[in-house]
Amino acid sequence: MTQPIPAPVLPTRGSRRPLGLGEVRITGGFWARRQQVNASATLDHCRQWMERVGWIDNFRVAASGGPLGERRRGREFSDSEVYKLLEAMVWEAARTPGSALDADVDELTDTVVAAQEGDGYLNTAFGHPGRPARYSDLEWGHELYCAGHLIQAGVAQLRTRGDGALAKAAIRAADHICHVFGPGGANPGLCGHAEIETALAELHRATGERRYLDQAALFLERRGHGSLAGGEFSPEYFQDDVPVRQAHTLRGHAVRALYLASGAVDVAVETGDGELLAAVVRQWEHATARRTYLTGGMGSHHRDEGFGEDFVLPPDRAYSETCASVASLMLSWRLLLATGDPRYADLAERTLYNVIAASPADDGRSFFYANTLHQRVRGTVPPHDSDRPRSESGLRAPWFAVSCCLPNVARTLAALGGYVATADDGGLQLHQYADAEITTRTAGGERLALRVRTGYPADGTVAVTVDEAPTGPWSLSLRVPGWAGDGARLVTPDGQRRPVRPGTAVVPGTLRTGDEVRLELPVTPRWVHPDPRVDAVRGTIALERGPVVYCVESADLPGGRDVDAVTVDPSVPPRDGEGDRVVVAGELTGARSGGWWPYAYDRPPAPAGERAELTLVPYLTWASRGPSTMRVWMPTAPGAAGERAAAPEG
Amino acid sequence: MTQPIPAPVLPTRGSRRPLGLGEVRITGGFWARRQQVNASATLDHCRQWMERVGWIDNFRVAASGGPLGERRRGREFSDSEVYKLLEAMVWEAARTPGSALDADVDELTDTVVAAQEGDGYLNTAFGHPGRPARYSDLEWGHELYCAGHLIQAGVAQLRTRGDGALAKAAIRAADHICHVFGPGGANPGLCGHAEIETALAELHRATGERRYLDQAALFLERRGHGSLAGGEFSPEYFQDDVPVRQAHTLRGHAVRALYLASGAVDVAVETGDGELLAAVVRQWEHATARRTYLTGGMGSHHRDEGFGEDFVLPPDRAYSETCASVASLMLSWRLLLATGDPRYADLAERTLYNVIAASPADDGRSFFYANTLHQRVRGTVPPHDSDRPRSESGLRAPWFAVSCCLPNVARTLAALGGYVATADDGGLQLHQYADAEITTRTAGGERLALRVRTGYPADGTVAVTVDEAPTGPWSLSLRVPGWAGDGARLVTPDGQRRPVRPGTAVVPGTLRTGDEVRLELPVTPRWVHPDPRVDAVRGTIALERGPVVYCVESADLPGGRDVDAVTVDPSVPPRDGEGDRVVVAGELTGARSGGWWPYAYDRPPAPAGERAELTLVPYLTWASRGPSTMRVWMPTAPGAAGERAAAPEG
Numbered sequence A, B: 001m002t003q004p005i006p007a008p009v010l011p012t013r014g015s016r017r018p019l020g021l022g023e024v025r026i027t028g029g030f031w032a033r034r035q036q037v038n039a040s041a042t043l044d045h046c047r048q049w050m051e052r053v054g055w056i057d058n059f060r061v062a063a064s065g066g067p068l069g070e071r072r073r074g075r076e077f078s079d080s081e082v083y084k085l086l087e088a089m090v091w092e093a094a095r096t097p098g099s100a101l102d103a104d105v106d107e108l109t110d111t112v113v114a115a116q117e118g119d120g121y122l123n124t125a126f127g128h129p130g131r132p133a134r135y136s137d138l139e140w141g142h143e144l145y146c147a148g149h150l151i152q153a154g155v156a157q158l159r160t161r162g163d164g165a166l167a168k169a170a171i172r173a174a175d176h177i178c179h180v181f182g183p184g185g186a187n188p189g190l191c192g193h194a195e196i197e198t199a200l201a202e203l204h205r206a207t208g209e210r211r212y213l214d215q216a217a218l219f220l221e222r223r224g225h226g227s228l229a230g231g232e233f234s235p236e237y238f239q240d241d242v243p244v245r246q247a248h249t250l251r252g253h254a255v256r257a258l259y260l261a262s263g264a265v266d267v268a269v270e271t272g273d274g275e276l277l278a279a280v281v282r283q284w285e286h287a288t289a290r291r292t293y294l295t296g297g298m299g300s301h302h303r304d305e306g307f308g309e310d311f312v313l314p315p316d317r318a319y320s321e322t323c324a325s326v327a328s329l330m331l332s333w334r335l336l337l338a339t340g341d342p343r344y345a346d347l348a349e350r351t352l353y354n355v356i357a358a359s360p361a362d363d364g365r366s367f368f369y370a371n372t373l374h375q376r377v378r379g380t381v382p383p384h385d386s387d388r389p390r391s392e393s394g395l396r397a398p399w400f401a402v403s404c405c406l407p408n409v410a411r412t413l414a415a416l417g418g419y420v421a422t423a424d425d426g427g428l429q430l431h432q433y434a435d436a437e438i439t440t441r442t443a444g445g446e447r448l449a450l451r452v453r454t455g456y457p458a459d460g461t462v463a464v465t466v467d468e469a470p471t472g473p474w475s476l477s478l479r480v481p482g483w484a485g486d487g488a489r490l491v492t493p494d495g496q497r498r499p500v501r502p503g504t505a506v507v508p509g510t511l512r513t514g515d516e517v518r519l520e521l522p523v524t525p526r527w528v529h530p531d532p533r534v535d536a537v538r539g540t541i542a543l544e545r546g547p548v549v550y551c552v553e554s555a556d557l558p559g560g561r562d563v564d565a566v567t568v569d570p571s572v573p574p575r576d577g578e579g580d581r582v583v584v585a586g587e588l589t590g591a592r593s594g595g596w597w598p599y600a601y602d603r604p605p606a607p608a609g610e611r612a613e614l615t616l617v618p619y620l621t622w623a624s625r626g627p628s629t630m631r632v633w634m635p636t637a638p639g640a641a642g643e644r645a646a647a648p649e650g
Helices: A027-052 A057-065 A078-095 A101-113 A145-160 A165-181 A198-208 A210-222 A255-272 A273-289 A322-339 A342-356 A403-414 B029-052 B057-064 B080-097 B101-113 B145-158 B167-179 B196-207 B212-221 B254-271 B274-290 B322-339 B342-354 B407-416
Strands: A024-028 A421-424 A427-428 A434-440 A449-454 A460-467 A475-480 A489-493 A495-497 A501-508 A515-521 A526-530 A540-545 A548-553 A564-570 A582-589 A608-618 B024-028 B421-424 B427-430 B436-443 B447-454 B461-470 B475-480 B490-491 B497-498 B503-506 B516-520 B525-528 B539-543 B549-552 B566-568 B582-589 B610-616
Touching: A024 A027, A024 A582, A027 A078, A027 A403, A057 A078, A057 A101, A078 A101, A078 A145, A078 A403, A145 A165, A145 A198, A165 A198, A165 A210, A198 A210, A210 A255, A255 A273, A273 A342, A273 B407, A322 A342, A322 A403, A342 A403, A342 A475, A342 A548, A427 A449, A460 A475, A460 B503, A475 A515, A489 B254, A515 B212, A515 B539, A540 B447, A548 B254, B024 B029, B029 B101, B029 B407, B057 B080, B057 B101, B080 B145, B080 B407, B101 B167, B101 B407, B145 B167, B145 B196, B167 B196, B167 B212, B196 B212, B196 B254, B212 B254, B212 B539, B254 B274, B254 B322, B274 B322, B274 B342, B322 B407, B342 B407, B342 B475, B342 B490, B342 B549, B421 B516, B427 B447, B461 B475, B539 B582
Parallel strands: A427 A475, B427 B475
Antiparallel strands: A024 A434, A421 A427, A434 A449, A449 A460, A460 A515, A475 A501, A489 A495, A489 A515, A526 A540, A540 A548, A548 A608, A564 A582, A582 A608, B024 B436, B421 B427, B436 B447, B447 B461, B461 B516, B475 B503, B490 B497, B490 B516, B525 B539, B539 B549, B549 B610, B566 B582, B582 B610
């Protein structure tokens, strides 16, 4: 690298080089609006709440040397939320040069760094008067996890400003960790929550210092030998049951699993460890095919915030933590950069539109922590002045006792330009579609400038205009999403319109300045069938339009009905409704009666239903009109408990 | 009462008087075998484990006055397991007079009571050097919960021996609690885990002391005002969201909810509080109709061991804690005694056969803590020398870090004779069927002796012979289970065979010595359909035979298949197989292939299946032949994702 590229992930090897935030400017549409709300509302919202609940004050008290003890606020990992917010602010400052954010970053950094100790250690929950000793609870203490997020924030500063106090603090923290946990160091342990691995690998990439990569690799090798098993949770929860290079799937706590896999890809790519990379690819394939919700959400268990066993994907008990979707995007993007395989961008797109975009409210000031696919009871309005249980409301909440998801979404949205496009020696690849201006240099050092114009995802046409082409041959590739089936068309500058299959569509020939190509994606609404092994959704169907998953919500049902009154008729093709709505045919059933026991020896009678047109809305917008019930998977026949007739004699 | 009746529940008012262990002797068959295993293996197994893990030693250390501090073993509620074991031993000693158990009870009581303090307080986790202060954590400390189980054990002793050191300790503990928590006492709080309420009410019944009942009522009134909300859990978890007399359903932590409801019935009955009784009836009806598994199991959530929302009953994430089934039996029995309604005995029967009997292994030395209705992955053999996570094994385990379920099942089995029959002024009512000898006195003081002979539940004929009839008129009632539909027949001494409907069948006329009546219940296998609102089992069907729920288990499938290969054809009537097995028609499908993404725009092809006869086994026996996969709800058509054909254009 000749100079820092402001990108969240920047491998020195691999199949593709990501374009950074300076190269991809999202200029309008779906994601620009969300970036704008993130910048103007969410960052400030997070900062205010972190002050209010004392998580920033923890650093002030720690810096003062006074006893933290009982005065410390928040959970053991609350420092990391401040770091994630700092990372978000750093990316946002780079995205919008000239804003006052640089000064805000410096001010908050001063507060944080004042608590850093002489040897580089920085954590407000351990090692202070009245607090447990440093590294006395690696399993649950999250010290290395917190340091990892500090380092990621520092890496963001290295890649945007080139240097700064935050970057320096990150490097000091990393040096301390290498000293304590490195070969011959005092501590041969590992953290209960993966994160330090990917952070150290990125710091290696940002500084060129090999020791950070070696330390990341060492942490990876230490995991999988059953040394972590905390209380009610088994080693699997910590991904400590099987070494990462031997595991066959993602398992245990979803965020931990996905952060760990991300770190493993980083190390595999940087060290040329094909076996390790293949192991993560295998785990991604298994978990995507068997442990992933239609929305891209991962992790179905509430108890341990973990992956369930294969095909355990109950919509009404979907945990699908927002942070797991951020972690899934991190992993998918790394695998895309390593392999060039467009499936990773397919999952990233699905996750972006249906989990990451679903979490924040329109105003960027309340959030879903968990993302259920079926809300059975109308939510209760969360009190705006108190902490909320993380997943029990049925409505977005302004803050949580564990508020990881808010700054995690914020840093992702601020850095989103870094997940759009890649380059290689042959040209440029577009993976996600948004109004954007893309300016980069080819391997030969020539300028290449493109404009992308699209109404995506509402509209399926993506127009790419070449504003400045290099002189030599180069090629433009466009991802054709899997959901496009055989409906996608590519229109080339010569006016030819040709079908393109899901995967990577390479525009034939070499585009010149002024040329325009158009990708036409079929965004007519379509029914979706689940794998029959997903028992929890047998006998139901869902609907998608483009990359957007739809749902039926009580707000659109007549007569105050709830969504359990709905069945749909997939034999009638769905059609576009007003705005982003879709209209389908179905039935609205009356109230179902039931006896004192919900199981019967005769097939329960189907309640009287009336044919109806039903309005579906994008899942990502649900619960934005007040408390509601909602479901993504809709039954296809009322009252059906089985497909064959039951025997007359029960 | 003229003299103590050895019964686990003994209201002074209500619709029915329970017959005690001295009046009902289970002499053979299904339950006698389990009582025998409980007596000969489980009690000793529990005691040995409690010594091994130090839970009994906690009392010794506490009695010595030395610092418990870090030396204390087990969770904060481990004392209660010792008390539950003591209660089980007391009932068992009464069931089998002349055994050495009385001496064992006295010895273990000595150990426990030595730790009781001068003011009656007894708890090894609080109030000792190095331990938190008494009542410093009412929310999670379980001190009153533990005392409740001590009192229940003491009540058992009062009702079997009339007196003893255990009873005295219980009374001292209760007096202490009334002093501290009573009107004008130092502490206006309540316990995070209900149990003390029913215990105090029973102690009132056993001693005639009104203050215990008043204290139970006071604890009930204190709950429901949002004073408990611990960490991640909301007041609902503790049933502290709504006062018990206002709540519309059972909710939150299932064992807590069911213990609380049991205490509320006790208080309602003793105080003649019809409003309170009606409230619990309403809650039972709602929870039974909407929040109960086919097995009778309650509580679907793993995260909080709690009831889910209505119809959230995923079979593969069924928590259905064994202790919740014990608590459900406690509640059902109390409601039956209060109202005489046979539905409560129906649920009790279902719970007894399909949860309580399913938990212990044949040898009484390993147990299910949670009782899933769908095991997707073959279990791993639990190591016999370490604690086990409570629900993750897929096999019964000898012990758990939280081992409440073992002594809870043990005390239930030992006292089971107390849940079989009741009397009232008009005669005698049989609620559960087992080989038994029943001897009691009528309201007029005359002897009444019956013999019950049956092969139940394998056989549906229950023969009742009158060995000694009172001279005056009296009547015998027999419960006809709901599952019998219109298939039950009653054969009277005159040879008449008449249909009897589910509910209570009163034998016409007055039976005389030597008379025999026969109840014939239709135990042919039958299909069961779920309420269509139980989304998680849409498109599936289950099978019952008599009160026994069946399942398909991989051990009975050819070619090493797992249960996801099974679909059943309910149009073919099921038939009896060998022993207790049932044979149904269905298909065995081959392996299903899948792409990298488990959702498709064309209906997934049904994999090739072969017609097959499938052997089902009683759910209660599952996992007794080694690791297996299992399901209760079986799909009725392979590969079906919806009942109507999908539109050709996806």
